[in-house]
Amino acid sequence: MRTRTLLMLGVSVAVTAVVVAPACAWGSGFAVTEYDAAGLGRAFAGTAVVIAASSLSTNPAALPDRATLSASLHGLHNDIQPESAGVDALIPAAYGAWHGLGVGVYAPFGLATDYPSDWSGRYSALHSEIQSARVQVAGGIEVQPGLRLGAGVFVQRFRAELSQAYPVIPGRLDAEVTVDGEDTGLGWTVGGLWAPDPGLTLGLAFASAVDHQLRGHADLPSGRASTRVDLTTPETLSLGLSWQVRPAWRVLGGLAWTRWSRFESLEIRLSNGLELSEEHQWRDTWRASLGAEHERGPWTLRAGLAWDQSPIRHDAHRYPRLPDADRIWTTLGLGYAWPHWRLDLGYAHLWFPERSGEHPAVSYSGSTDILALGVTRTW
Numbered sequence: 001m002r003t004r005t006l007l008m009l010g011v012s013v014a015v016t017a018v019v020v021a022p023a024c025a026w027g028s029g030f031a032v033t034e035y036d037a038a039g040l041g042r043a044f045a046g047t048a049v050v051i052a053a054s055s056l057s058t059n060p061a062a063l064p065d066r067a068t069l070s071a072s073l074h075g076l077h078n079d080i081q082p083e084s085a086g087v088d089a090l091i092p093a094a095y096g097a098w099h100g101l102g103v104g105v106y107a108p109f110g111l112a113t114d115y116p117s118d119w120s121g122r123y124s125a126l127h128s129e130i131q132s133a134r135v136q137v138a139g140g141i142e143v144q145p146g147l148r149l150g151a152g153v154f155v156q157r158f159r160a161e162l163s164q165a166y167p168v169i170p171g172r173l174d175a176e177v178t179v180d181g182e183d184t185g186l187g188w189t190v191g192g193l194w195a196p197d198p199g200l201t202l203g204l205a206f207a208s209a210v211d212h213q214l215r216g217h218a219d220l221p222s223g224r225a226s227t228r229v230d231l232t233t234p235e236t237l238s239l240g241l242s243w244q245v246r247p248a249w250r251v252l253g254g255l256a257w258t259r260w261s262r263f264e265s266l267e268i269r270l271s272n273g274l275e276l277s278e279e280h281q282w283r284d285t286w287r288a289s290l291g292a293e294h295e296r297g298p299w300t301l302r303a304g305l306a307w308d309q310s311p312i313r314h315d316a317h318r319y320p321r322l323p324d325a326d327r328i329w330t331t332l333g334l335g336y337a338w339p340h341w342r343l344d345l346g347y348a349h350l351w352f353p354e355r356s357g358e359h360p361a362v363s364y365s366g367s368t369d370i371l372a373l374g375v376t377r378t379w
Contacts, residue, residue, distance in 0.1 A: 028285050028308045029234075029260050030111040030130050030322060034074040034091045037374030040346030041333010042291025043304025046252025048203035048240030049193060053095035053376070056102040058238060059191035059205035060138035060150030067098045072344075072374035078112075080323065080366040083119050087112035100140045102152075108134050109158065109233060113321055117174070121320045121360040122165035126176065128321040131159045138189060148193040156185050156210050158233065162321065166221055175221040179268055179276070181214030181229050199244035209235040209262065218270055226271040234259040248296065254289040260311035278319060282311035289329070302333030302346070318357035323364035325355045344374040 034040065036054035039047055047058040053070045055062035071094040078086030089112065095104035111130040115121065138152025159182035165174040191205035214229040241253040260282040268276040291304030306329035312318050331348040350368040357364060 028258065028287065028327075029263070029282065029311045029324065030109050031258065032091060032107050032110045032132075033287075034076075034370065034372065035072075035093055035106050036070065036095075037072040037074070037344040037346045037372035038300075038302070038333060038335060040074065040348055040370060040372045041302030041304065041331055041335070041344065042252055042293060043289045043306040043329045043331040043348070045254045045289035045291030045304050045306065046203075046240045046242050047254060048191065048205045048238045049201045049242040049252070050240075053097040053102060053104070054093065056095050056097070056104045056136055056138050056152065057093070057106050057108075057134075059193065059203050059240070060102065060152040060189055061140040061148040061191040061193040061205070062203060063097050063100050063102045063138065063140040063150060065100055067379040068376060069096050070094070070374060070376040072372055074370055074372040077369045078366070079368070080113060081364065082362055083115050085113045085115050085320070086366060086368075087114050100150075101137075102139070103135075103137050105133060105135045107132050108156065111322060113323075115320065117165065117176075121362060122174065123167065124164060124359045125320040126163045126165060127161065127178075128163075129161045133157045134187075136189070140191075140193070146195040150189075150191045150193075152189045154187050154189070156187055156212075156233070158183055158185070158210075158212050158214065158231070160214060160229070160231075168221060177218065177220055179216065179218040179227055181216030181227055183212040183214045185210040185212050185233075201242040203238075203240040203242075205238045205240075207236045207238075209233060209259065218268070220270075222272075225274075228269045229267065232262045234262050248294055250293045252291045252293070254287070254291075254306075256287040258285050258287070258311075260285050263311070280317050280319075281313060282317070283313050285309040285311050291331075298337050300333075300335035300337070300344075302331075302335070304331040304333075305329065306331075308350075315356045316358050318355065318364070319359050320357065320362075320364075323355065323357055325352050325364070327352050327368075340378050342376040342378075344372075344376070346370075346372040346374075 035057045053068040074091040080086035093106040109132040136154035140150030161180040163178040187208040187210040238256045263282040266278040289306035294301045310324045328351040333346040335344045348370040
């Protein structure tokens, strides 16, 4: 009975998180990596090997046997120049696990930029927003000593809203064009966890692509038209390592590949026969991370460093909706544990180089600060 209550409470927390799903995030492309506060403190290094309820989002083989509930909230401050186009955001996540089974909800994708109506690039972008929520169930089992395998399925909700100006009377009068759409898709995950040595653990996980057919409408100067956008969110492959160097010290590493080359162009088909198009020609990307944890009594100190590659190949494919670039993560974290409870804090600063775009021809700069709070309850 207690187990059923635990899982139902986990689902309730998950539904709450979906209701307040984020409007913005700042991972490579339009991905979100903010899945748990403890992970942020080590730059999400080793997420494919860490035994935790939040591992549902990265490697189902690493789900804990002990009954666990965890929730986190990430606050992001995005500075995007020109025009202070960054939008701040709150990103929630919640998970429940028991005997290697897990349920949870988190946001795998997100984006928000907002430019003033009179800026020079208004004919390319005004407001852009992506919201997503993924509800997932998964399980992991030990198939032999030192080897665990896991798998899961998820439902992914995806919504997008894009707007830009349209010159009704060039140089004198503009109108605004707004397009929105949403869809629900299905996907799956698999993973493995191998401990060849008591102090060494390796993890490998894969999450599938999801096909979406976003349906909505477009508000045009000539009236409203229904729209359709075919979009596939990318698959990911993650490798993680955890090395217990000393009893109080652990080093973690991670390498992740994302198939962003699926996003070649944005094609918006309208019911009136028109088609709006943007060429992107994105590339596949890599993310490399390194982190460390030091335990001192009930306290855990964390630090991490990561390099996150942008999918944008050339300036010609950098649009103001998402003026992405390679970024460097520097992170710190702190955890405190007492019987059956743990509290985690994490902070990250993301460094972006100055880069240029051609739609319009402007230079972009900025940075991101992330602050996260997480709480975990075990039985």
